[in-house]
Amino acid sequence: MATKVLMPQLGESVTEGTISKWLVNVGDTVKKYDSLAEVTTDKVNAEVPSTVSGRVTEIVVPEGETVAVGTLILYIEESGAEGGTAAPASTPETTAPQAPATEQPKAATPAVSIQQAPVIDGPKQRYSPAVVMLSQQHGIDLSRVVGTGAGGRITRKDVQAIIDAGGQKPAETVKETVVQEPVAAVEQSTIVSTPVPSAPASTPAVSVEIPVASGDQVVPVTSIRRTIANRMVQSKHEAPHAWTMVEVDVTNLVNFRNQAKGEFAKKEGLNLTFLPFFIKAVVEALKEYPMINSTWAHDKIIVKKDINISIAVATEDALYVPVIKHADQKSILGIAKAVDDLAARTRAGKLTMDDMTGGTFTVNNTGSFGSVLSQPIINAPQAAILSVESIVKRPVVINDMIAVRSMVNLCMSLDHRVLDGLICGRFLQSVKQKLENVGPNTKLY
Amino acid sequence: MAVISFIDAITMAMREEMRRDSNVFILGEDVGVRGGVFRATNGLIDEFGEERVIDTPLAESAIVGVGIGAAAYGMRPIAEIQFADFIMPAVNQIVSEAAKMRYRSNNDWHCPITIRAPFGGGVHGALYHSQSVEAMFTNTPGLKVVAPSTPYDAKGLLKAAIRDEDPVLFFEHKRCYRLIKGEVPEDDYVLPIGKADVKREGTDITVISYGLTLHFCLQAAEKLAQEGISAHVLDLRTLYPLDKEAIVEAASKTGKVLIVHEDNKEGGVGGEVAAIVAEHCLFDLDAPIKRLCGPDVPAMPYSPPMEKYFMLNPEKVLEAMRELANF
């Protein structure tokens, strides 16, 4: 294999040299340290010696030409190379004592894009002096600004962009990026409207000026409120909502729970509420009807393997929907613990991004506000949502006799693109059956 | 307009000034017949004779001290220190004498000397042919310290230094000598000492540098532009007194400041630049002021991997710039 001989760096600061004379011809045999060429540079005239023994196979740079340090000037076929014993390791590019003239950066430094980590710890945000100054000068509420800097830091440019866009007006300042906030929300209204989804309105009314009368209180829209609003509108627009309801006799469940709760609290340090029973029943039914546990994906429907139950947790001014991961692998105790943990952390403001992602079906405990009927909005992109209403004692006809039973309504909104009435009816019947069968044999653990 | 190398711009400036003013003369080691070890005075002895291109004895304090005496009398000496590393024996003459002559005499005497010194590494010069010594002189009121990065600036600033009524220490990065080429007008022009120069306009981050590393910053800025990061690059050009106005303006523009120099970090020029930014730009700052500098070791080692480790390069600068942009 031919050794490349490069233009050496002859002297400090020298970047090029001229081959003033070749002292060898192609075919000549040279010994190590034999002179190969006379080279002229800005600083010196010197003879360039060979660093290997061999035969000159090609002269690349003609006499009189000036080339940069590090340029290939000739090839020498090393004598050992043809002898068979020489290892191919005999340095392929030895010679010239020096590096190429310019230190160009290696071409392939990958372009690193800025990962936008979402802001979780809003209240702990630290601001640079420039951000504080600018926001004060322009009356910008930094809690409503989403940062694009490292770790979601609000940068001076973020604030400047708002100023350049005309300031932080409630209707306009928070842009699409805000949607990244991992908040979903659930309707809490008890107003029943038509179960048939209406066609989505073509454009949301944005710029209608709403008059503020004297004495009216103007409450600024926080970024979380804005997110909730956007998510609601989006879900309502995209998913054609259908609605259905069953009523369930949970007298046995109530009895069982009342009997077990004392020991449970003592043993687990946790109140045994009704919600884990409902979630357990939903999860079991979802296993039977996996289509309910799915999502609309434009040209396909994705049936999710994992069953992750989103639960709605309200705070004073917002609604969060943390997720019980792998709820199908949990006992009632496991679910109870997960509910308790998520609720506590929601109220403490300590939810992580992970806590709020991955839900496949939502259970909403509207009964806790005393509601007996609700029409929830689907937590997109899930396919359905179920709300558990208040348990109330009512006279019920059983075997043609009137009995006082503990009754509960289960309301379900479904994405009619994915699901139809039939499957949902079967699903609800399955949930109902499981709940009504709760009794002394039900396993808590 | 001709494209010439940095060192040719230096030679051109001296030749023009020597033709213009018979008081201008050169003294130093090997500056005459040899034309300087870097060839900066190449050909000047042929045109101006050994009276004005003086090969001195090998003694730096005398090169500067004799120059000071001549300057005080009214000449315009250009003293060449062969390598900035060898300037140490002359420090007393520069700092105690040249820099203080006007002040100590209450403006009676002054000292218009120019002291040229090649500095910086990346040329396999090891510990004593690679140093950046500028920080030793940049707290000496009375002295001006200049370090151009382009051939155009080199010519304009060297001519300004020669015409300046006060002592100017003129640092030339020896790696720039033949690596950096640029357009240089044939005409007589001078550039103001004490003025920094925006070498690239940008909006995301401000990079402040001088000498060879300025070019690394420009190369990195070019690459980052492809990533959508816009860098504002300020060339200090004069290291003392600093152009505070330009520094404040450049820093305020983006609120993110990276200072880059080959000299080691602690006690370097960058520290002063950072202090100016900290004093004047607090409410414009959007990130900590960052410095990317040579390591705090005595000097640059000879062995190539060690030298490479010591030296900054476009990749290192790029990384620091990107990190700051992403902050």
Added chain:
Amino acid sequence: MTTKRHEQVGLTDAQVLDMYYYMLLARKIDERQWLLNRAGKVPFVISCQGQEAAQVGAAFAMEKDRDFLCPYYRDLGLVLVFGQTARDCMLSAFAKAEDPNSGGRQMPGHFGGKKYNILTGSSPVTTQVPHAVGMALAGRMKQKDFVVYASFGEGSSNQGDFHEGANFAGVHKLPVIFFCENNKYAISVPLNKQLACESVADRAIGYGFPGISVDGNDPIEVYRVMKEAVERARSGQGPTLIEAVMYRLVPHSSDDDDRVYRTREEVEEAKKKDPLIVFAAYLREIGLLDEHKEADMLARVQLEVDEATEYAETAPYPTPESTMTYVYGE
């Protein structure tokens, strides 16, 4: 015994009387400054006492307004001959705005003044030697035939700047006179701990020009060797090193106590050879000076010193804000 030695070296009667006057003036200014210092009126004094003969003798061999001086801090006698006045010295001692050396910026003894052809100097010793060489180089380039005088102490002759400057001047045969005022002490360190060679003059041979040692208490002898050196310089024969041997009669400065490092006997012995006494004796001997003339001259000098002191003491200080001026050309 009554031979007029000064005539043999080309000095007139009037000149030698002038020489004595300058020596006396330097001495009286110096003594006054010590009094002012001990009275708490000026912070610092550095003295010329014992060195006046050499300084004045050397100065008379040069031409005022033509030749240049790069003096050191004891050269009061020298600068008086080149035009500085008692008032100038007192203004410097009191650090007043009118101080011609520095406008009150430098300590006393840091002589300078373009109008006197005296280059400004600093405190690090011997830095002025290369400056003198540079001025001489400039003079040659501008085809002027001035000579440049650089003085320094014997301790300073150890500094690199002395050797670098002397060598440069030797190589380029420049018109510089290196004038060493060997007063035997570099502050407290005696000559034998400063030099291994016999005399400072021996150092010249290494730089290719003559080195001459002369009795620094005799202004006529100093004048003679200086005159030769000036002629050598003007005729293009290059530099000369002159060592004037003398004795520092007082402590190094107002902050020094010389009793720590030398005996009173030694000092008293030296005072017998005080150049003022010796030179006055010579002038009396040749009839140029008598009691009457001496008293007249002394009265004249005292008056000058009194007036200068009074003027300087009441002269304005520089304004505090002027601290900020003249860092660079304005």
